[in-house]
Amino acid sequence: MSETTSQDLRTRPGRGPMGHAEIDESITTRTETSGLQAIIRTQPFWVLMAIIVIGLVMSFVSDVFLTERNFFNTTRNFAFFGIMALGMSAVICTAGIDLSVGSLMGLAGIVTGLVMQAGYGIVPGFLACMGVAALVGLINGVLIAYLRMAPFVVTLGMLAMARSVSMVISNNKMIYDFGPDTDLYLWLGGESVLGVPNPVWVLIVLTAVFWWVWRYSTWGRWVIAIGGNAKAARLSGIPVERIIVSVYVLSAMMAGLAAFLLVGWFGSVTNALGEGYELNVIAASVIGGANLMGGVVYALGAPIGAALMELIRNSLLLAGIDALWQQFFVGLFLIIAVLLEQIRNRGRSE
Amino acid sequence: MSLLELDGITKSFGAIHALQGVSLSVAPGEAVGLMGDNGAGKSTLMKIIAGNFPPTSGQIRIEGRQVQFHKPIDARQSGIEIVYQDLALCDNLTAAANVFLGRELKKSFGPIRYLDYKAMYKRAAELFAELKSETRPRDLVKQMSGGQRQAVAIARTRLSDPKLVLMDEPTAAISVRQVAEVLNLIQRLKDTGHAVILVSHRMPDVFDVCDRVAVLRRGTKVADKRIDQTTPEEVTGLITGAIASA
Numbered sequence A: 001m002s003e004t005t006s007q008d009l010r011t012r013p014g015r016g017p018m019g020h021a022e023i024d025e026s027i028t029t030r031t032e033t034s035g036l037q038a039i040i041r042t043q044p045f046w047v048l049m050a051i052i053v054i055g056l057v058m059s060f061v062s063d064v065f066l067t068e069r070n071f072f073n074t075t076r077n078f079a080f081f082g083i084m085a086l087g088m089s090a091v092i093c094t095a096g097i098d099l100s101v102g103s104l105m106g107l108a109g110i111v112t113g114l115v116m117q118a119g120y121g122i123v124p125g126f127l128a129c130m131g132v133a134a135l136v137g138l139i140n141g142v143l144i145a146y147l148r149m150a151p152f153v154v155t156l157g158m159l160a161m162a163r164s165v166s167m168v169i170s171n172n173k174m175i176y177d178f179g180p181d182t183d184l185y186l187w188l189g190g191e192s193v194l195g196v197p198n199p200v201w202v203l204i205v206l207t208a209v210f211w212w213v214w215r216y217s218t219w220g221r222w223v224i225a226i227g228g229n230a231k232a233a234r235l236s237g238i239p240v241e242r243i244i245v246s247v248y249v250l251s252a253m254m255a256g257l258a259a260f261l262l263v264g265w266f267g268s269v270t271n272a273l274g275e276g277y278e279l280n281v282i283a284a285s286v287i288g289g290a291n292l293m294g295g296v297v298y299a300l301g302a303p304i305g306a307a308l309m310e311l312i313r314n315s316l317l318l319a320g321i322d323a324l325w326q327q328f329f330v331g332l333f334l335i336i337a338v339l340l341e342q343i344r345n346r347g348r349s350e
Numbered sequence B: 001m002s003l004l005e006l007d008g009i010t011k012s013f014g015a016i017h018a019l020q021g022v023s024l025s026v027a028p029g030e031a032v033g034l035m036g037d038n039g040a041g042k043s044t045l046m047k048i049i050a051g052n053f054p055p056t057s058g059q060i061r062i063e064g065r066q067v068q069f070h071k072p073i074d075a076r077q078s079g080i081e082i083v084y085q086d087l088a089l090c091d092n093l094t095a096a097a098n099v100f101l102g103r104e105l106k107k108s109f110g111p112i113r114y115l116d117y118k119a120m121y122k123r124a125a126e127l128f129a130e131l132k133s134e135t136r137p138r139d140l141v142k143q144m145s146g147g148q149r150q151a152v153a154i155a156r157t158r159l160s161d162p163k164l165v166l167m168d169e170p171t172a173a174i175s176v177r178q179v180a181e182v183l184n185l186i187q188r189l190k191d192t193g194h195a196v197i198l199v200s201h202r203m204p205d206v207f208d209v210c211d212r213v214a215v216l217r218r219g220t221k222v223a224d225k226r227i228d229q230t231t232p233e234e235v236t237g238l239i240t241g242a243i244a245s246a
């Protein structure tokens, strides 16, 4: 979770103004507010509450909802978006945006397929997938950080280019033969360990890693600082350009990883993989508390935001509501999430 | 020997000539007041010394050695700390996080290094207490008063043991009591052999702690006098142009 504050000293009912000695005392010896109070102030907490409420309602509406099978499918479905949203949140934290992640999934998926189809095995397939993702992220990052181009424009261009390249190299054909490691690959993407789908394990581990990174690493601290005031960050000696590049590389690699797992689940890949996913990933990040103005990030926000979106889809399906309404509700929640965040901020600044 | 020597510093922003051949020297343990009207070039001069941007022409020497700063961190490594006029803080971080920004304290667990919150909160609290500021290390800068923000910016300069501290209007937004603490701090810095350049519009501050006062007018240094050889009236005249130079 991001930095939190405590204000227990601000108001002290029933006491006069503090003397100097008392102030010094309170400054140096004060204790932290309870973690709970800090958590309640965050957006992921409220989204989690919404998830629980919808879940409760659904358990009455549908018998299927609480079944293990449904839970398994739902969590696996949002794992891919959650993984990508972890990277997207880092980009958004720097007040940037990455529109290329959906197309990049197509490119990374096709590259994985081609390498494995040629018989190279799963390790080279994975390395090629992550390598091409990192390269795309590097190009995005360098154009944005060093040539000072707008993130929206650069990644929009990359959205078109990456999709086009994946069409060219796949020759517009589907790949469903993954060479000698096909079984292992399909297991990785499609099966589970201890009843939890493998992609969900990846999401859980990565969320824990990101939680640590945002709270305890210098890199995380610097990304948040850049999002707050890039000029001040630069004056403090933070290598702003390099950090921004790293953030786009990270986002791209998360998309590459999601593509790798998704193809393993599907058991096939076409160059249309990930089409339109960028909007879902951005929506999940924003619902999870990322602020497009930058400077705010929550590791738990990514999976929680993605979970809410999948839950909406699943609930509509089980409640027998036309699937065509799905995007409507995702959009509605996105707008409500941002609206609530704004109202809470207004309350705080007064 | 002078700690800092500026020699013919010129700075142009396109057609704007912010500084035109400014020379200035500061000795260890000396505080120099830098005064001048709005837009006279005071902040520009401070930023050049702090390595924000290079001068268009002119030389900077530190302890007799010529230096060229490409980045603020170069100046910091040469022992120069600065409080910026706009404070340069990250609103979304805590006071302590801002104080330590770019030089965070870390702890190790095997090969893994992670932020040492406890040590940073403790040290920041000590620095704020030293400044007699009611700034709390865990508070977000976003929610702070002007004076508290200023304390955070000043506390940053206390992390290292700099040779020269540049202060660009450090007393602009703070209470009488805190002004006294900042002036106290400047006095302590002098007593321990540190040099200070204080940019201020407040005549009493400059006459209180500075040994010399330099006046900039439209990018040119028009006076550089010992405090005991001038008066607030003369300095005011120099700033406004009523007195051409001295």
Ligand SMILES: Nc1ncnc2c1ncn2[C@@H]1O[C@H](COP(=O)(O)OP(=O)(O)OP(=O)(O)O)[C@@H](O)[C@H]1O
Binding pocket: B013, B016, B017, B018, B036, B037, B038, B039, B040, B041, B042, B043, B044, B045, B085
């Ligand atoms: N980055 C910049 N680009 C263009 N012009 C600049 C820049 N920085 C300063 N200037 C110009 O240089 C001149 C001197 O500005 P400077 O900020 O040094 O003044 P100052 O003496 O600090 O004034 P104040 O008392 O208002 O802080 C002004 O005319 C200003 O517009």
Ligand SMILES: [Mg+2]
Binding pocket: B042, B043, B044, B085, B168
């Ligand atoms: Mg100024």
